[in-house]
Amino acid sequence: MQITQRNVELRVDESLMRVYVAAPKPPGKYPGILFYSDIYQLGGAMTRLVNYLAGFGYVVAAPEIFHRLEPVGSVI
Numbered sequence: 481m482q483i484t485q486r487n488v489e490l491r492v493d494e495s496l497m498r499v500y501v502a503a504p505k506p507p508g509k510y511p512g513i514l515f516y517s518d519i520y521q522l523g524g525a526m527t528r529l530v531n532y533l534a535g536f537g538y539v540v541a542a543p544e545i546f547h548r549l550e551p552v553g554s555v556i
Contacts, residue, residue: 502534515542
């Protein structure tokens with residue numbers, strides 16, 4: 481299944497939190513998954529897993545969980 485990918489920026493307690501969102505491309509209603517990353521943040525392995533799950537028909541949102549401690553987009 482084809483998917484779309486984008487980054488959404490949210491303000492959380494005066495801190496910017498980036499959320500990577502992958503979703504099926506065809507219009508429709510899909511179940512959602514909140515995908516927490518491991519300590520390394522949203523590196524290649526995590527985004528591949530998010531994209532993989534989206535390919536099966538899920539809307540997957542993966543927030544940067546260390547947004548208060550690390551700069552936006554940091555991969556540890």
